[in-house]
Amino acid sequence: MTETLEQELQTALLAVRQAALICRTVQSAITDEVLEKKDKSPVTIADFSSQAVICRALHNAFPEDPIIGEEDAAELKGPENREFLEKIVAELTADGIQDPTPENVCTWIDYGGAKTYSDRFWTLDPIDGTKGFLRKEQYAVSLALIVEGKIVLGVLGCPNLPFPGENPTAGTLYYAIAGQGAYALPLVREQEPKRIRVTTTSDFSESRFCESVESGHSSHSHSQQLAERLGISKEPRRLDSQAKYAVVAQGEADIYMRLPTRPGYREKIWDHAAGVLLVEEAGGEVTDIHGNPLQFDQGYELKNNQGVIVTNGHLHSLLIQSLDELEF
Ligand SMILES: Nc1ncnc2c1ncn2[C@@H]1O[C@H](COP(=O)(O)O)[C@@H](OP(=O)(O)O)[C@H]1O
Numbered sequence: 249m250t251e252t253l254e255q256e257l258q259t260a261l262l263a264v265r266q267a268a269l270i271c272r273t274v275q276s277a278i279t280d281e282v283l284e285k286k287d288k289s290p291v292t293i294a295d296f297s298s299q300a301v302i303c304r305a306l307h308n309a310f311p312e313d314p315i316i317g318e319e320d321a322a323e324l325k326g327p328e329n330r331e332f333l334e335k336i337v338a339e340l341t342a343d344g345i346q347d348p349t350p351e352n353v354c355t356w357i358d359y360g361g362a363k364t365y366s367d368r369f370w371t372l373d374p375i376d377g378t379k380g381f382l383r384k385e386q387y388a389v390s391l392a393l394i395v396e397g398k399i400v401l402g403v404l405g406c407p408n409l410p411f412p413g414e415n416p417t418a419g420t421l422y423y424a425i426a427g428q429g430a431y432a433l434p435l436v437r438e439q440e441p442k443r444i445r446v447t448t449t450s451d452f453s454e455s456r457f458c459e460s461v462e463s464g465h466s467s468h469s470h471s472q473q474l475a476e477r478l479g480i481s482k483e484p485r486r487l488d489s490q491a492k493y494a495v496v497a498q499g500e501a502d503i504y505m506r507l508p509t510r511p512g513y514r515e516k517i518w519d520h521a522a523g524v525l526l527v528e529e530a531g532g533e534v535t536d537i538h539g540n541p542l543q544f545d546q547g548y549e550l551k552n553n554q555g556v557i558v559t560n561g562h563l564h565s566l567l568i569q570s571l572d573e574l575e576f
């Protein structure tokens with residue numbers, strides 16, 4: 249890749265930072281009462297607001313680029329949801345976004361409505377780890393640029409992952425450009441980015457893995473079997489969202505396992521693209537459970553892949569070999 253992607257990077261960093269700060273505001277307003285009522289509206293306001301802000305920024309800077317986003321505005325357009333749309337408008341107004349009329353907000357969200365592969369496109373998960381967001385735990389705003397099937401830029405906003413040396417509530421913004429390394433900076437303010445790297449652990453008995461909190465997203469029983477087989481004795485670190493990729497990329501865990509819970513499920517590209525590049529650029533390795541590279545040229549799903557295995561590289565092939573012996 250000869251072009252520098254400087255404009256893409258600056259646009260993506262600004263947009264993800266803004267969206268992540270909006271999500272943080274909405275998350276702090278979630279109360280137990282809302283959760284007890286099983287009312288998911290705060291998360292939905294945050295999802296839509298995040299997608300609106302990021303797609304608006306991308307469309308202004310790169311009007312020709314398709315965006316494959318997780319959300320679309322179809323359900324916001326009916327009269328029965330007008331009040332809900334007004335809440336999103338109010339949130340964006342409070343955040344100082346210019347001209348967030350109901351019509352504009354729907355238009356911005358729908359910029360993210362591409363579904364099929366093209367030679368150059370963005371993929372966006374406005375809130376990855378919805379369940380973590382609702383529990384007031386980890387979640388991520390995730391944005392990646394894919395050119396000719398290769399991830400060339402990834403940005404991950406993790407409002408609840410502390411940046412070393414900063415106030416624990418500061419949050420971290422991660423980014424990577426293909427061939428140029430992986431970096432972290434505090435979410436809340438401009439600072440010189442810090443290069444991040446995976447661990448050098450080559451012995452499973454010393455290693456720590458991370459996995460989803462939700463056993464419906466990644467099989468805890470299989471990971472436990474595998475850990476026993478490989479002699480991994482440390483307790484797994486469980487956290488939601490692509491924050492797991494960030495944790496491996498910055499050397500706080502050696503492995504991230506995402507083991508299928510049912511054979512037909514296909515991973516979504518927006519749940520992985522930014523995280524994959526972050527880990528690869530930090531020196532790690534990412535494949536599916538069979539050791540095949542993840543294919544980002546198949547539409548919005550990783551159609552040809554099953555599960556995801558992320559390691560610091562040193563532990564990869566042995567882990568894949570041991571997985572071969574498990575039934576999924
Ligand atoms: N059966 C399944 N297997 C794997 N991932 C699943 C799944 N069902 C849903 N997911 C995905 O898991 C993501 C969260 O992953 P994690 O458990 O690592 O936090 C969800 O993203 P959203 O939260 O954006 O909907 C969703 O896309």
Ligand SMILES: [Mg+2]
Binds near residue numbers: 375376377
């Ligand atoms: Mg997701």
